[in-house]
Amino acid sequence: MTATATAGAGVTPSLVGRTVHVKVPATSANLGPGFDTLGLALARYDELEVEATDAATHDIHVHGVGAGEVPLDETHLVVRAAAHAFARAGAPMPSLRIVAHNSIPHGRGLGSSGAAIVAGVMAAKGLLEGVVEFTPDELLELATELEGHPDNVAPALFGGLTIAWVTPEGPRHKKLIVHRGVSPLVLVPEHEMSTALARSLQPESVPHSDAVFNVSRSALLIAALIQSPELLLQATEDKLHQHYRAEAMPETDRLIRVLRAAGHPAVVSGAGPSILVLASDPSERADAVRLVEESADTAWQAMPLAVDFKGATVVDADR
Incomplete structure (x- = not known):
């Protein structure tokens, strides 16, 4: 100061x-x-x-x-x-x-x-x-x-x-400018999730192969977000934290699997339980919303948001 x-x-x-x-x-x-x-x-x-x-x-x-x-x-x-x-x-x-x-x-x-x-x-x-x-x-x-x-x-x-x-x-x-083709969609459930609880489910150590996997995907994700949105599905793969926390938010985990199987780059938003879809165009967002409406057991609010x-x-x- x-x-x-x-x-x-x-x-x-x-x-x-x-x-x-x-x-x-x-x-x-x-x-x-x-x-x-x-x-x-x-x-x-x-x-x-x-x-x-x-x-x-x-x-x-x-x-x-x-x-x-x-x-x-x-x-x-x-x-x-x-x-x-x-x-x-x-x-x-x-x-x-x-x-x-x-x-x-x-x-x-x-x-x-x-x-x-x-x-x-x-x-x-x-x-x-x-x-x-x-x-x-x-x-x-x-x-x-x-x-x-x-x-x-x-x-x-x-x-x-x-x-x-x-x-x-x-x-x-370091701040980077996101490619104009990236169209974020947030899907928000009615229930909350404690960040402290989510972190408590995280192990102290992970397999070396999982760490290497995430290093490669993190590097790829930066490239996908600023230059090549067509790579977002592969770039959003993770082995470090999401599956460890899945038991605390089973519907979030299930819907992410449904979305990703349909080709949508869906991930847990922060500690959850919301879902972030990093769509590559607005029509992809609409398809993701439809898929969640058809597959969800509870109410989810769709928020198409700009960066x-x-x-x-x-x-x-x-x-």
């Missing part, structure tokens, strides 16, 4: 009354073989107005997804992330008035917790503009410290397809 010179050197000016608008995309992590490494930003958003106030407590209003379910105090994930960023900047955090309009499903493998963390970090960035500046690497580090892994927060922050990795100096990322290329944004609401 870099402190910027302000009137009254060394004194943080009052932030009370400053309001920012934050917009954060949904994400899908792993994308099949790219476990804890690859992530894709999708054009479905949580949007928030965040105002710095001099009230005694935070004032939080949630509309849409999570309304009546998420906490409305300092334990709210957006507030916790903002507080983490303020603390790292060495600046006292004011009380916040937050009005959130959420559309990213919770507990479905679409990065809702990562989006909330990124929203809080970006709100802090916007409120502290002109006082403290955050670099992209610092934003990623702050978000990763709370999320635990960079594969969801990287695409939420930066958009597009991201490769994320961790160095001794902190997490890093988000901008990532999270924060602007002064008064501009």
Whole structure:
């Protein structure tokens, strides 16, 4: 973080009354073989107005997804992330008035917790503009410290397809532009899935041959997503995590098998239980939706989504 010179050197000016608008995309992590490494930003958003106030407590209003379910105090994930960023900047955090309009499903493998963390970090960035500046690497580090892994927060922050990795100096990322022929489809069930439960089903070690298999498919997947969408079916094969988690989401596993047998590049979205289909054209998406409607035992919501290329944004609401 870099402190910027302000009137009254060394004194943080009052932030009370400053309001920012934050917009954060949904994400899908792993994308099949790219476990804890690859992530894709999708054009479905949580949007928030965040105002710095001099009230005694935070004032939080949630509309849409999570309304009546998420906490409305300092334990709210957006507030916790903002507080983490303020603390790292060495600046006292004011009380916040937050009005959130959420559309990213919770507990479905679409990065809702990562989006909330990124929203809080970006709100802090916007409120502290002109006082403290955050670099992209610092934003990623702050978000990763709370999320635990960079594969969801990287695409939420930066958009597009991201490769994320961790160095001794902190997490890093590379953003890539997805081929215009890639047409993502997300299939969302009514039931949720705990990320912690999904991770608990993952073994500590895997066979060497499976690791080599996934290295080849991960490399192929990057080529397929940015240059050769016709390779997506082969590129989304995985032996590292999806089949270990299948017992916790049997219908997800069964529908993925049905879709892939019909030629659709279907994978578990994040920790699940949603399904991501990386179709190569809109007509393929329609066929995948029809197939799920015919094969599913329970209700699934189809979300044809574009790739988000901008990532999270924060602007002064008064501009």
